[in-house]
Amino acid sequence: MTGSSDKTTTNDKALPGAMLLGIDTARGGRIVTWLLVLICILLAAVEFVWPLHGYFEIEDQPVFYGWFGILVCIALAIFARIIGAILKRREDYYGSLSVSAEEHPAFDLAQEKADA
């Protein structure tokens, strides 16, 4: 266990997950997004080459699962925001005797820092 703070002494390059380093930067995000765009186009294209079959008429719409998924996502995001606006409270709303207001007891944990 290293006693000092993380940023200064930990050399990220030496960590086991270094392969993915940079994926959580803005650039990494853009790369992932464009990769997904490419995959989506490919998958949509498949549908136009080999027609698909479903149980209901609606499934015969072009790229039904694609736009349905996106629509639902938008709807859920909006819905969740509304719910959040109504139901969100401080973390210690239920007082000091609630789990969300307390830390997990240390005896149940083994917090070890990764060696750089």
Next chain:
Amino acid sequence: MEHHSILRVVSKLLIPPMLVYALYVQFHGEYSPGGGFQAGVVFAAAFVLYSLVHGIDALTKVAPPRILHILAGIGVLIFAGTGLVTIALGDAYLGYYALAENPQHAQEWGIVVVELGVGMTVATVMLSIFIAFASHTRKLDNKDW
């Protein structure tokens, strides 16, 4: 108390006959009206009278509560023990026939012994109760009489 001569004399006259009468009632219990209960009460009454005249302290000197308690216990033991003896002799609990060859004698003895126990218990318990209550009242001085 010492100068209440009339009371002292009268009580001394009365107490012995009361005790004798109590014994009479006690020992004729098996064939005439009477028995341990009545005898015990009469017996205790004699002591109560003694205490009324001579004071509760005098009574507790004659009959210390500790002794009374033990005698009460022994009385119960005589009564209940008789039953256990008859069991040991092979009859039922309080089955007096086991006590003697002659069934009449057996019954008589059984009753006499049992009544003795009852009499003892009743007399001593009556006295214990009396002492318990009387000890709580204020003592009278001679000039209060």
Next chain:
Amino acid sequence: MMALIEPHLPALQVVIPLVAAPFCMMLGRGGLAWIFASVVSLATFVISIALFAQTYDGTIISYHMGGWAPPIGIEYRVDILNAFVLLIVSGSAALVLPYARSSVAAEIPAERQALFYTAFLLCVAGLLGVTITGDAFNVFVFLEISSLATYALVASGAWANKRALTAAYNYLIMGTIGATFFVIGIGMLYSVTGTLNMADLAVRIADHGDSSTLRMGFVLILLGIGLKLAMFPLHLWLPNAYAYAPSAVTAFLAATATKVAVYVMLRFMFTVLGFDYEFQADTLRMVVLPLAIIAMFAASLVAIFQDDLKRMLAYSSVAQIGYILLGLSLLNETGITASIVHLFNHAVTKAALFMVAGCFIFSAGTSSISKLAGVGRDMPWTTAAFVAGGLSLIGLPLTVGFISKWYLVLATLELGWWPVALMIMASSLLAIIYVWRVVEVAYLQPAPAGVTRKEAPLSMLIPTWIFVGLSVWFGVNAMLTATAAGRAASALIGSSHILWKD
């Protein structure tokens, strides 16, 4: 030796504690008296186990006192029902006495302890005598022996709290009225039939026919016993008596005194009077049944608002007696089974709970619920015992309380009385509330600063947990108790005449 003693077991059952009592007094010292009393109670327990084993298959033992044959002599008559009750009484005594040592040492001055154990043994003897005897007048005599001893026991709480004296006095007045009613009632039956033997009474009353004397006797016996068993509006003596008596006494009385009175009620209502006449069933259903239901609610409600743990449990006892009376006033076999099985189940549960209260008094010095805040951390075993007992009081499955309520609900459903079944459930909810109050205070509230409380000594914890264990064991495996209660109920019904024919 065994062969010599065995035929005399019914007599010895009562005589041993009776003879032991004066011995105990003469021992004079607290410790010795305690050891002696414990050994004696253990012996009576062994005897009652033997009697229970002999009668479990339905055998009836009849013992003739002094060798005089029944209608004239006094008969001790043991069947499965009173063997079951004997077991409850002697078993409770055998378990409470080990517990009493520490508790009594803390609550009663040393020079009086021998007298305390004497009164305790007399009380045991009286209760056993009431249960075992087959003679109606003898019931009265033993009832008085046990009651007088009980008054003394309750009054011996005065060293801890002077109010025990008024409580004992109230109890004395009420108990005496009850006993008077009872003896007058028996007198009326005697004047009608000319016999005091219960079995003989049953036969002769059946031959005698209805009369106003009989009715009067019935009512007097009903109310006299009603007083002794704390039937709802006649229960007023009970809360104070239980609250101010020494802890061990409360635990013992709660387990036995009212139970024995219920036994007498069952015996007189079903065996002696035997339901030859409609007025009996009518009175039971129109007086006892509503009162039982009111008791279930009213007493539970009062319990909710009590601050003293012992008073709360006492009121809960009044409510539980309501269940017992409800069972018997349903007048069907399942109902009576429920009553009898609840005799045992409630005895076990309440003894455990009052013992817990005693542990609190011993270690925390109080039985006031509000002062027990956070006690669950300081006295985990004691508090856990309370939770287990409380669950049984509520009637949670896998506890004995559930078994009783199961039979009770079945009995009401057999009659098609849905509302009553619902009321039983609803009143259980009240039990949840008053049990929960204690749990909440004991576990969820922080302990007041500066208070130190040690766990109760093992000599108190072990008997407590034995009762708790019994309440779980017989809750999981109710075979023995339910079978015994069922057989007792069918024997009672078999001995009554008219009601069961239609």
Next chain:
Amino acid sequence: MPEYYTPALAYIAAALLVPFVPKGFLRGLYLLLVPVAGVLIFWGLTPGTYNAFNLMGMQIGLMRVDALSQIFGLAFSLAAMLAALYAWHLRDTVQQVATLLYAGSAIGAVFAADLITLFVFWEGTAIASVFLIWARRTEGSFAAGMRYLVIQIGSGVILIAGIVLYYREMGTISFTAMELGSPATWTILAAIGIKCAFPFLHNWMHDAYPSATVTGTVILSIFTTKLAVYALLRGFPGTELLIYIGVAMALFPIAFALLENDLRRVLTYSLNSQLGFMVVGAGIGTPLAINGAAAHAVASIFYQGLLFMAVGAILFRTGTARATALGGLYRTMPLTMIFCLVGAASISALPFTSGFVSKSLILSAAGYDKMFYVWLALLAASTGAILHTGLRLPYLAFFGSDGSLRPKEAPGGMLLAMALTAALCILIGVFPGALYALLPNDVKYEPYTFSHTIVQLQLVAFVALAFAWAVGRGLLPKAERSTILDFDWTYRRLLPSIIRGLRRLAGAVWDRASRNINSRLDNLVAAVFQLHGPQGPIARTWPTGAMVMMVALLLGMTLVLTYL
């Protein structure tokens, strides 16, 4: 075979022996082997009821072996074993005993042929499992455990009430399919509904599961709810109402899962949503749907367990499961991340994972029966699952904004458990035949048609795209340290305040009434004694006098009644 023989017995006996096994390697091995012993008891038995006996005139059956009970029994046993592996590091005897009793009760319940046995084990799961919550040993977990216990025991009490009614009605206690319509069956359904977390009966789960210990939550997530699903499949297959309940259940928790900050709570919401699928399957009730529900229950035991394991490992190493404190963990916990992603893929029903082969059974069942709206709603719920658990959860934990935490990789036991569970998820996905062979009904189904595979890939890819885009723009609701009010608000806030109000009211009424009655009683007693005028001790101390009055009144009343 002896009368009392049931797999539960192996667990209970083993649980009693746990304290005598030395802690460490031996104890761990012992806990791993118990489920094996459990499986040996029922594996290979031909279908039928074993160990039946009579109890107070009721037919008790401890071992009903058929395909349905066997598949649940097997899945539970396997999951218990994986959980034991996951908890290899644990040195807490209380939790180990509780786990065995809990697993044993759940498996015992699955094999129960009658309702009484079911009830006993039903309560067994409730009582044993609460110790996993209490094992956290904090004030909060104690209170949460209490609430959990009250609700779970409540479910049992309702169940036994239903059983009594059912026995009265049908004269039997055997646990078979029931027709909804009488008070008995409604009551039983309500009891199952509580354990199954039906909407508005659900909140115990989101309250209690995140309150348990690291390993406790994993174990809790396996048994209780799946047992309830089993009970629905056994007791109420084809009950139409369940379809609507299930749909509501699948949709309802999505918004909460999207908002919630505590990742373990996110998982309970997604678990709740997945249960909705199974309830729909039970409601549709066709052989295919029943198969689907059973398969999905089995699959979800593992992938949901895997997700809980991964989040548990994070908690174990970082001390928190709050999304706001996490992020960027891929650097130091790459293996946990991979396993978590396998779980996420499974719940997203990506082809070649277990979710794909099980969820499609239920959707197809709805499709075959032309239940368009049900199908559409389930599709939406699947989309939600992809969004909140498939993408948001791994994103928040492993990627997202770097929380500057550099914890060590999870310990070996946890990694091995997760690896095996992940392998199981993929194996089921690649070789669905093995799972299908175990299902209760003999229905031919081929999940890997070309169309099906492509459309599912489309759905996942487009949702992922939408998610990536939304994340880039910050459009999704942010994870914040917060409490999202749920139905537990009613009993944690509303009910207490109502009770406080009522208590004040009742107190006032009680005071007023008792003062009133007391004064009247005083007057009455005084009046009566004025009339009779005795100056004896009874009159002077009125409480005794009042008691005696009571006696006299009652005597009078009773006499009048008796002479009528």
